[in-house]
Amino acid sequence: MQKKRAKPVYMPLAYKLLISYLLLVLTPVIGIGSYAYVSSVRSTEEHTRSNLEVAVRQIASNVDYRLKDVVRSTDELYADQTLSRYLTGYHSGWEKYSIMSQYILPRLENAANLPDPEVKLSVYVSNPNVGEFYYNESAAGDVRKYSLFHMDRIKNEDWYRGLKLHYGSYEWRQVGNDRMDASISYLRPLINYDTLQLNGLIKMTANMKYIFSDAGSGQLGEDSILFIVDNDNRLLFISSRNKVKPDLLPSAASGYIQQPESYMQIRQPVTNMPASVVAWIPYSSLQKNSQQVRNVTIGICLITLILLFLISLVMSQYFARSFQKLIASLKSFKEGDFHKRMPVQGNDEFAEIGSAFNDMASTIQRLIDEVYVVNLEKKETELQVLHSQMNPHFLYNTFSSISRMAKLGEIDKLHEVIRSLARFYRLTLHRGEMIIPVEQELQIAESYLDIQRIKNVDRIQVAYDIAPEVLESESVKFILQPFVENALEHAWYDDEISLIIRAYREGADMIFEVEDNGLGMKEELIGQILEPAGQGIGYGIRNVDQRIQLQYGKQYGVAIHSSLGEGTLIRLRFPCRPYQSVQDEA
Helix, strand or coil: CCCCCCCCCCCCHHHHHHHHHHHHHHHHHHHHHHHHHHHHHHHHHHHHHHHHHHHHHHHHHHHHHHHHHHHHHHHHHHCCHHHHHHHHCCCCHHHHHHHHHHHHHHHHHHHCCCCCCCCEEEEEECCCCCCCECCCHHHHCCCCEEEEEEHHHCCCCHHHHCCCCCCCCCEEECCCCHHHHCEEEEEEEEEECCCCEEEEEEEEEEEHHHHCCCCCCCCCCCCCEEEEEECCCEEEEECCHHHCCHHHCCCCCCCECCCCCCEEEEEEEECCCCEEEEEEEEHHHHCCCCHHHHHHHHHHHHHHHHHHHHHHHHHHHHHHHHHHHHHHHHHHHHCCCCCCCCCCCCCCHHHHHHHHHHHHHHHHHHHHHHHHHHHHHHHHHHHHHHHHHHHHHHHHHHHHHHHHHHHHCCHHHHHHHHHHHHHHHHHHHCCCCCEEEHHHHHHHHHHHHHHHHHHCCCCEEEEEEECHHHCCEEEECCCCHHHHHHHHHHHCCCCCEEEEEEEEEECCEEEEEEEECCCCCCHHHHHHHHCCCCCCCCHHHHHHHHHHHHHHCCCCEEEEEEECCCEEEEEEEEECCECCCHHHHC
16 A cells, blocks of 8 residues: 655745745854854853952951951960969969959950950960959840850860860860850960960850851852851851752751852862852853853844845745735635635736636625525524414413403402513514614513513512623523523423523623523433424524524524433523614614
8 A cells, every 4th residue: 555645844935035045144144153152151251250269369368357366366365474374373362363353354355355246255274273254144245255264164075175285286166055156266275384284275256257257148249159168178157048049058967068060169268267268159140241242143143034034025025925815815715704805916817816716705705695694584584483383372371361360350460461461572573673682682581571470479489690781782682581481381390480590791702591490401301402403392492592603603502501300501602792773783
C-alpha cells in the first residue's frame, strides 16, 4: 500500500522573499553584535570585579580600624608594668585602697573608654589580695563597663582551660555568653614582668554589630551578601540575616559557609583578627551593566528586521495583492460571511475571477435567505397552529369555570377571570409581532397563571424572581407560557404545586427559568422531548427550541433539568438585546 504523502507547509510568496532578505543581512549583523556583546560583558565583569575587590578591601580596612581600638586598649594594660606590679603585690589598709582607687580603677576605666558603649573590659587576676570590682549589669546603663575579678571565677570554665596563652600571644574567641549576645572577646595574658609568668587574663568583649558595622548588606549592590568568617570558614557575623535566602545560610550544626554556584566570591583577610571579610555577589548583577550593549544590539537587529520586512512586504504586495484579496474573500465566505464581495479593478484575469466569485456569492446568499425565511415562516405557522390547538381547550375550561362562578354568584372571581382572560388574549394577539419585550412575555405567562389560580382556588403557588434591568430586553413571543402550561398539565400530582419563574441576565445572554416541584421526568423522556425527530410528545417544547435557534443561532435554545419525584427546571437561553418595536425600526 502506497504511503500517503504529507501535505506541504503553506508559505506565502511575501514570506519567502522576506526570509531570503533576512538571511542575507541579519547574519553579519548578528555576528558583529554577538562579538561586541560578549566582549563588553567580559570587560564589564572584569571592571566590576575590580571595583568590588576595592570595596571589600575598604570594608576590611574599616573593620581593622575598629579592631585596633580594642587591641590598643588592651595594649595599655598589657604593657603597664606598674599595673602589673600592683596586681601581683601584697598591699593592705590605706595603701591597698589608695592603689585601687587612684591607679588600678582609673587605668581600667581609661582602657574601656572606646567609641562603642557596649564594650566590656574584664581583668582576671591570680592574686587573691586584690579586691574585686564589678558593675551590676542591669543597673549599669550607659556607664562604661569594666570589672576586676579573681581567677577563681573562670579557672574551671571549659573555654579557659582550652586557652594556650603565653607571653606576647592573644586570641579572638567567643566565650561564655558571647555567642548568645552576638559578641566576641579579645583575650590576652596579664604578665608579671618580674617573673614573666602569667598573672591573669585580660578579656575585652565587643559587640560584633559595632565591629563589623561596615559589613552591612547591600553595600556591594542589590542581593549582595557580606560575611565575616574565621580561618576555618565558620560564620562569625552576617548583617541583615532575614534578607538572606535560607538556603544560603550555614546549618546550625556545622556553622560552615559554602559558596553557591550562582555567586561570585571575594575574600579579604582582616589583619587584627584571624578572620576574613567574604562577599558573595550574584553573577546576574554583574551582567546588568552589559545589558545596555545587548539591548542596543537587539535594537539594531530589530530595526533592520522591520525595515527589511517593510521593503519585502511592499514588493510582495505589489505582485500578490490580487491573490490576497481573493484569499480574504474566500476565507470570509468559508466563515459564513456571505455578504463579503471581492473588489474588482482592472481588466485582466483577476477581474474575471472577482466577477465570477461575486456572482457565486450573491446566488448562494439569495438561496440561504430564501431557505431561512421559509423556515422562519414555517415555525410561525406552527406557532399559530399551536395557538389554535390550545385556545379551544383553554377557552372551554375557562368558560366552564365562568359558568360555574356565575351560578354560585361568585361575582368578584368571575370579574377577575374575565379580566385576566381578556388581558391574556390582548397580549398574545396584539399587533402580531413575533419579537416582544421581556416584560410583555412575562405578562402573558402571568395572565395565564392568574386564570389558572382563580379556577383552582389558590392551589397554585407562584413566585417571581425578575431582574429589573432585563424588562426592556427583547424576547421571542410566546416561549414562556407553554412551559407553565406543561407544568400544570403534566407535573401536578399533589394538592398543590409551586412554580418559580425567573428572568435574569447571565453575561451577554438572557435567561428564562420555569421551575416546579412536580412529578419530574426521566432522562430518557427528556431526550425524546428534545429529539428533533420526536413523535407525539414535546411538540410545543421543540417548537420553542427551534424558534429560538432560528432567530438567534444553534448555540441557544431550551435545556431541561429534571429528576423523577423532585421537580423540573426549564432554562431558556438567548442573546440579551434591547427591544426595538416594528414601529421604531420603521
